[in-house]
Amino acid sequence: MTDAVKHSYVDVNGVGLHVAEQGEGPLVLLLHGFPESWYSWRHQFGPLAAAGYRVVAPDQRGYARSDQPDDVHAYSLLHLTGDVIGLIHALGEERAVVVGHDWGAPVGWATSMFRPDVVRAVAGLSVPPNLPAGLAPPSLARELYGDGFYQVYFQQPGVADAELGQDPTSTFRRVLYGGSGDNPANDSPQPWVIPDGATFLDTAPEPERLPGWITEDDIAAFATDYARHGDRAFTGGLNWYRNIARNNELLTAFQGRGIDVPALFVTGDRDMVLSLRGVDKAIKHLDTIVPRLYRSVLLKGCGHWTQQERPDEVNAALLDFLAHLDGGGGTLT
Known part of the structure; x- marks a missing residue:
């Protein structure tokens, strides 16, 4: 096993992707969400590498140290899953075993549906499979939650880009605390909706102090990598939201298709995602979409940032799943 996380760049489908890597053995690919980067998996590298796996976490296209294509259409789910295979x-x-959190989860679920010959197993954190396109189109999101729903808000060209990019350090403090299980507002999770006349960050005030699972150095690590893109620091990630309707159009041919590889699902009981319409039913009936589901894990008191908030429990679930895949049978019930 190698002792340190190594950093390099790989050209994939014409896009330069920054990757962080540790360990040797079967490949485990870790896919972050919004607004995160490879660094959101900092607690997973060592334990997975020590268990005999090659652990790789890219900055996905548009994020942090990776290239940010200018064309908004270059961020469809077909591009993102193509990056995983590439x-x-x-x-x-x-x-590889593919593990995704937040936006990384729909990418992981979809990649495993498209290419079970390449994805030998999949784990989704926070977001259950909602195939084929992954997220509700804007028309349905507006009907369910109104124009202030954060996903709809993010689809406005330039608006969230300027707001989030004005002070990335403050943005990360606000967003990571706002979605966490430490925020009392998440005692009863609700959809993230921006009131009329307010901005997204108005709904995520600066915390008086950071929770114990994240430090100012961690915040700086995220903000520094994002600052490489200047005033477009968040544009690449926001462009993923701007392709939601297009994803639904592009992937209509896959409607009715499930996932035929072993799978794991992990979420927190204070995660905002649980409040979204239909998610409770999707989790309850996971085995209809993912018939080879190994386990579904609910972390008490955990919010949206699963692997950062509860690294020990997430690592235990992942290692148990990997052991099961590799003939160890697993140890958890």
Whole structure:
């Protein structure tokens, strides 16, 4: 096993992706969400590498140290899943276990549906599979939650880009605390909706102090990597939201198709995602979409930032799942 996380760049589908890597053995690919980066998996590298796995976490296209294509249409789910397959092959591997959190989860679920020959197993954190396109189109989101729903708000060209990019350090403090299980507002999770006349960050005030699972150095690590893109620091990630309607159009041919690889799902009981319409039913009936589901894990007191808030429990669930895949049978019930 290598002792330190290594950093490099890999060209995938014409996009330069920054990757962080540790360990040797079967490949485990970790996909972050919004607004995060490879760094959101900092607690997973060591334990997974020590268990005998090659752990790789990219900054996905548009994020942090990776390239940010100018064309908003370059962020469709087909592009994102194509990056996963391209990266696995560029790393010299034929197959991988794919683990995704937040936006990384729909990418992982979809990649495993498209290419079960390459994805030997999948784990989703926070977001359950909602195939084929992953997220509700804007028309349905408006009907369910109104124009202030954060996903709809993010689709406005330039608006959230300027707001979030004005002070990335403050943005990360606000967003990471706002979605966490430490925020009392998440005692009863609700959809993230911006009131009329307010901005997104108005709904995420600066915390008096950071929760114990994240430090000012961690905040600086995120903000520094995002600042590489200047006033477009958040534009790449926001462009993923701007393709939601397009994803639904592009993937209509896959309606009715499930996921035929072993799977794991992990979420927190204070995660805002649980409040979204239909998510409770999706979790209850996971085995209809993912018939080879190994476990569904609910973390008490945990908010949206699953692997950062509860690294020990997430690592235990992942290691148990990996052991099950590799013939160890698993240890959790």
